[in-house]
Amino acid sequence: MGSFRVKGGAQLSGEIIPQGAKNEALQILCAVLLTSEEVLVHKIPAIRDVNKLIELLSDIGVRVEKKGPESYSFIAKNIKLGYLDTEEYLEKASSLRGSVMLLGPLLARFGKGRIAKPGGDKIGRRRMDTHFTGFQKLGARFHYDGKKGIYKIDGSKLRGSYMLLDEASVTGTANIIMAASMAQGKTTIYNAACEPYIQQLCLMINRMGGKITGIGSNLLHIEGVENLKGTSHTLLPDMIEIGSFIGLAAMTQSEITIKDARVYKLGLIPETFQRLGIKLEIRGDDIYIPSQKLYEIETFIDGSILTVSDAIWPGFTPDLLSIVLVVATQAKGTVLIHQKMFESRLFFVDKLIDMGAQIILCDPHRATVIGLARKYPLKAIRMTSPDIRAGVALLIAALSSDGTSVIDNVEQIDRGYQYIDQRLNALGADIVRFD
Numbered sequence: 001m002g003s004f005r006v007k008g009g010a011q012l013s014g015e016i017i018p019q020g021a022k023n024e025a026l027q028i029l030c031a032v033l034l035t036s037e038e039v040l041v042h043k044i045p046a047i048r049d050v051n052k053l054i055e056l057l058s059d060i061g062v063r064v065e066k067k068g069p070e071s072y073s074f075i076a077k078n079i080k081l082g083y084l085d086t087e088e089y090l091e092k093a094s095s096l097r098g099s100v101m102l103l104g105p106l107l108a109r110f111g112k113g114r115i116a117k118p119g120g121d122k123i124g125r126r127r128m129d130t131h132f133t134g135f136q137k138l139g140a141r142f143h144y145d146g147k148k149g150i151y152k153i154d155g156s157k158l159r160g161s162y163m164l165l166d167e168a169s170v171t172g173t174a175n176i177i178m179a180a181s182m183a184q185g186k187t188t189i190y191n192a193a194c195e196p197y198i199q200q201l202c203l204m205i206n207r208m209g210g211k212i213t214g215i216g217s218n219l220l221h222i223e224g225v226e227n228l229k230g231t232s233h234t235l236l237p238d239m240i241e242i243g244s245f246i247g248l249a250a251m252t253q254s255e256i257t258i259k260d261a262r263v264y265k266l267g268l269i270p271e272t273f274q275r276l277g278i279k280l281e282i283r284g285d286d287i288y289i290p291s292q293k294l295y296e297i298e299t300f301i302d303g304s305i306l307t308v309s310d311a312i313w314p315g316f317t318p319d320l321l322s323i324v325l326v327v328a329t330q331a332k333g334t335v336l337i338h339q340k341m342f343e344s345r346l347f348f349v350d351k352l353i354d355m356g357a358q359i360i361l362c363d364p365h366r367a368t369v370i371g372l373a374r375k376y377p378l379k380a381i382r383m384t385s386p387d388i389r390a391g392v393a394l395l396i397a398a399l400s401s402d403g404t405s406v407i408d409n410v411e412q413i414d415r416g417y418q419y420i421d422q423r424l425n426a427l428g429a430d431i432v433r434f435d
């Protein structure tokens, strides 16, 4: 188990370039299976989940070639379908959430998909009914082997269909889009998720010869085509990393410029941090965050306490609520954090409380943060990173604290943040990785 020793208290400064988006990368990498031709993907982040998925693709038979520091070529010509039934595949695939999206393209092209219960963060129930109901609507047969925990999907002739999703699941929508892209006839997906990740996937499929309209909305029309061809694709900067850097800058009173942030793709993210009182300047496509001694949380117009809650896109992403929460601990004012989607994502606040933060966990979904207005810094402690975003929130807390903290289980952070220790040290942080 890896750990970080973090010496807090330093003000950071400089420029940082966000990595390619983790959640987009996981979709795009699965989509390379939709064609036997070459797909080039640029700005692939070197993070654990992505590396594992690339390895899995290679195990399935995809020819993978590294073309540059962040660029890869994929050719899914000779796929070993038998491998999908092996213990090794099922075990490897179940170690990350994104692998669930192998099902859609495998089904579209080969009529067969297998997966064991996928991993990812343990942040509450993470059901997959939407994925399977969608596949069934396209005519696939679905079988769940409860004893082995294996989901099996078969269906050689998928047919387009109308479907109203019971929830706008991100990976579920991506899976259904990929399956429908080569089904016979037209598919309509209503209540589709429309995160930038999904928009990027649809644009890529259209470049491959697919016919998807309604991109960016929750009503997608997909005209199935017989074959898809090769393409090249560049991932967007990771909006969750960008939000994390904004929070980090505010908490540590640092002056940071986030380069090439594709600001117009960030939805409510900049505005939500601004509502916490954090000053941001959009300079071209960069975000400049000045060093700020104090930031004051806004209230609602009627003077009532601000609530920051998650919602499906274009609402505020649940993946940044842990960061908003930690940043609020040193703000002036009070905020209610309402994590609607996941029921076990706020429990990490007990570590922040140990550090001296004033937080009341109202129930598993809601926490009230009473900002300390920097009257005193958080205390350094030893803590364990429970999930990827809580892990980074704790790292931010440790960097702002008085003294040296230790964060264990940083593999969670490595799932989604590329070389985070080295990149933050380049800005003046003092983070040492050890086993």
Ligand SMILES: CC(=O)N[C@H]1[C@@H](OP(=O)(O)OP(=O)(O)OC[C@H]2O[C@@H](n3ccc(=O)[nH]c3=O)[C@H](O)[C@@H]2O)O[C@H](CO)[C@@H](O)[C@@H]1O
Pocket: 023, 026, 097, 098, 124, 125, 126, 127, 166, 167, 168, 169, 170, 171, 172, 312, 317, 318, 319, 340, 341, 342
């Ligand atoms: C690999 C990947 O891309 N992971 C992301 C993806 O996970 P993932 O695709 O697994 O998450 P889903 O969108 O399926 O659902 C997330 C949670 O929200 C609930 N839910 C979802 C939609 C809805 O309309 N109502 C509702 O209550 C679900 O029951 C579930 O508990 O999307 C999540 C929600 O943005 C992000 O946190 C994850 O980082």
Ligand SMILES: C=C(OP(=O)(O)O)C(=O)O
Pocket: 022, 023, 049, 096, 097, 098, 119, 120, 121, 319, 388, 389, 416
């Ligand atoms: C919850 C997340 O990831 P995953 O879906 O891969 O667990 C996340 O990125 O915040």
